[in-house]
Amino acid sequence: MPDTVKNLELIDMPDMEKARSLINHIGLPHQPRVVMQALRETQKESPDFGRIVQIINSDTAMAAKILKLVNAPAWGLRQHISSISQALALLGIPRFNVLVITSALKEAVVGDDASLHTFWLHSVNVARGTEYILDHQHIFRNFSELIPEQVYLAGLFHDAAVPMIAKRYPLYREFFPFLLRERDRVPEVEFAKLGTYHHTISYILARSWGVAPMISETILSHHENGAVRVPGTMAMAKVSAALQLADYLDLIYQHKIGNITGVDTWPEEEWAETHEETLFQLDLDGAQLSDLIDDFFIFLGQQE
Ligand SMILES: [Fe+2]
Ligand SMILES: [Fe+2]
Numbered sequence: 001m002p003d004t005v006k007n008l009e010l011i012d013m014p015d016m017e018k019a020r021s022l023i024n025h026i027g028l029p030h031q032p033r034v035v036m037q038a039l040r041e042t043q044k045e046s047p048d049f050g051r052i053v054q055i056i057n058s059d060t061a062m063a064a065k066i067l068k069l070v071n072a073p074a075w076g077l078r079q080h081i082s083s084i085s086q087a088l089a090l091l092g093i094p095r096f097n098v099l100v101i102t103s104a105l106k107e108a109v110v111g112d113d114a115s116l117h118t119f120w121l122h123s124v125n126v127a128r129g130t131e132y133i134l135d136h137q138h139i140f141r142n143f144s145e146l147i148p149e150q151v152y153l154a155g156l157f158h159d160a161a162v163p164m165i166a167k168r169y170p171l172y173r174e175f176f177p178f179l180l181r182e183r184d185r186v187p188e189v190e191f192a193k194l195g196t197y198h199h200t201i202s203y204i205l206a207r208s209w210g211v212a213p214m215i216s217e218t219i220l221s222h223h224e225n226g227a228v229r230v231p232g233t234m235a236m237a238k239v240s241a242a243l244q245l246a247d248y249l250d251l252i253y254q255h256k257i258g259n260i261t262g263v264d265t266w267p268e269e270e271w272a273e274t275h276e277e278t279l280f281q282l283d284l285d286g287a288q289l290s291d292l293i294d295d296f297f298i299f300l301g302q303q304e
Pocket of ligand 2: 122126158159247
């Protein structure tokens with residue numbers, strides 16, 4: 001068991017022991033030392049910007065990947081960014097941290113494996129979707145303890161265990177299209193095959209990468225159809241609901257752009273019926289849900 005996991009205080013889920021033993025087999029990608037050092041510096045009371053830049057630049061390959069990522073349209077910077085210090089100055093510390101974590105996580109779980117493109121797009125879209133939904137529904141305004149950048153990480157990590165498991169168990173790789181197409185059956189099938197769930201492993205990974213406990217815990221509930229596996233605060237219930245909805249929105253989106261085949265569609269009415277509690281938490285009715293879906297797809301389209 002990696003030390004980063006041994007020393008974590010984790011929620012005691014019934015499948016936790018199985019999850020830990022699976023991690024013993026497949027390993028857990030560790031957060032690169034450079035990332036850890038840079039994040040530690042950003043969390044100081046008076047962070048030293050020069051030091052943060054210096055730490056990131058000490059790993060040239062990582063710095064190059066971060067620069068490539070920040071110049072993607074999704075980051076919304078209108079000018080070309082040519083240095084880490086420019087990225088930090090323009091994004092500010094909270095967004096810069098998300099940028100660094102996104103780049104490192106992609107490298108750790110996807111690497112150069114082109115077959116995981118759809119998976120990674122899903123992770124990023126759910127991250128953006130979770131933040132987008134909470135903003136759209138004015139939830140950040142009413143729950144000041146919710147920080148947009150942290151909420152983004154719930155989406156980014158929610159399925160992060162999937163490629164980790166797939167690397168060790170080729171059968172699970174075939175399972176990935178199934179995971180997207182028939183997501184409602186996923187927990188049952190996964191439990192039968194592994195004795196645990198990808199959301200439990202993703203939760204442990206998020207905690208080991210320093211994602212806030214409350215945010216990480218919402219990952220545990222993302223296949224719960226409106227309910228939560230771990231009861232928590234009202235703010236947490238909002239994030240859980242937004243994560244569940246974002247997960248669904250990206251399914252429709254990936255279907256729309258042709259990345260998921262073999263199913264006709266996911267009717268909104270049907271989803272709304274099984275996710276009454278999710279919609280209630282987000283203060284949405286059926287008509288408002290349709291509007292939100294349209295708005296979110298426009299938002300994604302603008303960032304391509
Ligand atoms: Fe999932
Ligand atoms: Fe997902």
